[in-house]
Amino acid sequence: MRPAVPADDGSLRVKVRAEQIRTVYLHSPTTTLGSLVAGAFLVWMAWDKVSVGVIASWSAALLLHQSVRVYHYGAYLRAKPSPAESARWGRLYIGAAIIAGLIWGASGIFFYIPDEIVQQTYLALILFSIVSLTIPSISIFAPAFYPLVVLVLAPFMVRCLASGDKQEIALAIPLGIMLVIGLMFGRKVNLLVDEAIRRRFENVELIDALSRQKEIAEAARAQAEAANRSKTQFFAAANHDLRQPLHALGLMAAALSERSRDPGVTGLVAGINASVEALEGLFNELLDMSKLDAGAVKPELRDFPVSRVLDRLRLELAPEAAEKGLRLRVLRSHAWVRSDPVLLERILRNLISNAIRYTARGGVLAGVRRRGGALALEVWDSGVGIPESERGRIFEEFYQLGNAGPSSRKGLGLGLAIIQRLCQLLGYRVRVDSRPGRGSVFRFEVPAVAPVPEAPQPRAHPARPRGELGGRLVVVIDDEPAIVEGMRSLLATWGVEVLGSSDGDDVMRELERLGRLPDLLIVDYRLAGERLGTDVIDELRTVLDPEIPAIVVTGSSTPDLAERIRARGDDLLAKPVLPADLRARIDARLRSHAER
Numbered sequence: 001m002r003p004a005v006p007a008d009d010g011s012l013r014v015k016v017r018a019e020q021i022r023t024v025y026l027h028s029p030t031t032t033l034g035s036l037v038a039g040a041f042l043v044w045m046a047w048d049k050v051s052v053g054v055i056a057s058w059s060a061a062l063l064l065h066q067s068v069r070v071y072h073y074g075a076y077l078r079a080k081p082s083p084a085e086s087a088r089w090g091r092l093y094i095g096a097a098i099i100a101g102l103i104w105g106a107s108g109i110f111f112y113i114p115d116e117i118v119q120q121t122y123l124a125l126i127l128f129s130i131v132s133l134t135i136p137s138i139s140i141f142a143p144a145f146y147p148l149v150v151l152v153l154a155p156f157m158v159r160c161l162a163s164g165d166k167q168e169i170a171l172a173i174p175l176g177i178m179l180v181i182g183l184m185f186g187r188k189v190n191l192l193v194d195e196a197i198r199r200r201f202e203n204v205e206l207i208d209a210l211s212r213q214k215e216i217a218e219a220a221r222a223q224a225e226a227a228n229r230s231k232t233q234f235f236a237a238a239n240h241d242l243r244q245p246l247h248a249l250g251l252m253a254a255a256l257s258e259r260s261r262d263p264g265v266t267g268l269v270a271g272i273n274a275s276v277e278a279l280e281g282l283f284n285e286l287l288d289m290s291k292l293d294a295g296a297v298k299p300e301l302r303d304f305p306v307s308r309v310l311d312r313l314r315l316e317l318a319p320e321a322a323e324k325g326l327r328l329r330v331l332r333s334h335a336w337v338r339s340d341p342v343l344l345e346r347i348l349r350n351l352i353s354n355a356i357r358y359t360a361r362g363g364v365l366a367g368v369r370r371r372g373g374a375l376a377l378e379v380w381d382s383g384v385g386i387p388e389s390e391r392g393r394i395f396e397e398f399y400q401l402g403n404a405g406p407s408s409r410k411g412l413g414l415g416l417a418i419i420q421r422l423c424q425l426l427g428y429r430v431r432v433d434s435r436p437g438r439g440s441v442f443r444f445e446v447p448a449v450a451p452v453p454e455a456p457q458p459r460a461h462p463a464r465p466r467g468e469l470g471g472r473l474v475v476v477i478d479d480e481p482a483i484v485e486g487m488r489s490l491l492a493t494w495g496v497e498v499l500g501s502s503d504g505d506d507v508m509r510e511l512e513r514l515g516r517l518p519d520l521l522i523v524d525y526r527l528a529g530e531r532l533g534t535d536v537i538d539e540l541r542t543v544l545d546p547e548i549p550a551i552v553v554t555g556s557s558t559p560d561l562a563e564r565i566r567a568r569g570d571d572l573l574a575k576p577v578l579p580a581d582l583r584a585r586i587d588a589r590l591r592s593h594a595e596r
Helices: 009-026 028-046 054-078 083-110 119-139 142-163 166-214 213-261 263-293 306-323 341-357 415-426 481-494 506-513 531-541 561-568 579-594
Strands: 304-307 328-329 336-339 363-371 373-383 430-433 438-447 472-478 496-503 520-524 550-554 570-573
Touching: 009 028, 009 054, 009 083, 028 054, 028 119, 028 496, 083 119, 119 142, 119 166, 166 481, 166 561, 263 341, 304 306, 306 328, 306 363, 328 561, 336 341, 341 363, 341 373, 341 415, 341 438, 341 520, 430 531, 472 481, 472 531, 481 496, 496 506, 506 531, 520 531, 520 579, 531 550, 550 579, 561 570, 570 579
Parallel strands: 328 363, 472 496, 472 520, 520 550, 550 570
Antiparallel strands: 304 336, 336 438, 363 373, 373 438, 430 438
16 A cells, blocks of 8 residues: 655645745744834934935834834734635735835935945945844745845945945945845745755654554655655755855955944944854754754763853853843752763753743743752743743744744744754653743753762963964965955955965966965865865965965864864864954964964
């Protein structure tokens, strides 16, 4: 007998699109708040430079539009539409997105001040901040995302190009590159989430088929496992492609920040970098989920003091809590546990981060209680709480509570699903108690062991100051032209001369023309045509100098890659590379080479 199969593809497409529409509506409070804040800043910036009539008209249009969006958000939650009814809500959202794009695109024309390059830079960064805000929240629904992004940025870019001013044309070019990168990244995020949702529905339908037809259980299970494997393969392939545009985006933003020391510009660029980090966190959650589903994560149990994990999390997450006006308390403990320290830290980090995210007032408490021969690790918060009717669903993939408040960064709803899978992998059971409006507590038990004396830890050496990079020659090799251009722009602000290449074949000819050797090689690990960056480094060292220092940049998540790169004597940086990390690594490599 043939195994049961999921519903027809047409029905599946309707369900997937309905889930996409539901997700963007749930993000409406976040995008509304971001639009109002950005709009207020834009009005403040243009107050004495643009006529009151223009400012008033534009502000009224923005407020009216956001009011309608808030009304649609509430109406959608009340309607709870079925998948078949979601198409109408999707059309409403697309129309709202197009109007939003027209409003923000109009600001690029009406708030444009000729011959005021600082004003244009502010305006460009505000518009790009709007685009950055839409990527994690709206790119899931492509029909709304594409027109919004183009309508926001295109009018300002055309206005700058039409001015004929070199500085304004120079501002429009990187903005155009960022537009292309944003569209590419949004498309890849859309494909990734679409595939994940599709696989989830397929697996649910297969499970239903199992319960109805016992005689085909084994065949249906094989299909479910195949679906999980294909999801894992898709995520692994998408990992590199997703990190590429993030890497280029961060480099462009950093280069723009370096060229303008205005505090306002620096603050806005910091916001863009924060958006890049948030986007990286989104697909890291997806990749973690795929690894757990595929059984690729194997625990390594050992005995260690639980305080080692708790102290590290306190130092890491206290600033995040302080930003929200919350107090994070992590109680000290001398207890030892037997567990996997990396996985245990990941569970606690997700629980504490989740508690901070869903808490508006008060604080978060993490600690340990002894229970017989075990230790109960607990995370308490004074947040919104979880209704009893929702507690059975909070560990589902892509499920999010609707009462987190408009300022919470909800992500994709995978944090608790990852926690549950990690606990199952280690043999733990997560329990949750909660009172709506009062807070929640998550707890799980870990085996306790007797303490073991630890060797003293070596004292850390103080960080050495950054070196001067003026006059240095760096070869950058990457098969993505946007990354080469972004790296060239950023390094140029540090006084570095950059020789860029897509595959390294033309490097020798250019070096002969310059008549000098490079001080450093920065090479992407995977180049076009299945060529490896390490092979290119070896070829250049053979011809030029075997001691030339090199930094390998990668978007791959291969577990042993870092060890192999270190064994060569080179450094490895994972995409997206933060400018501060890149500068520190360049300084360290050049200093180490000079001391040989």
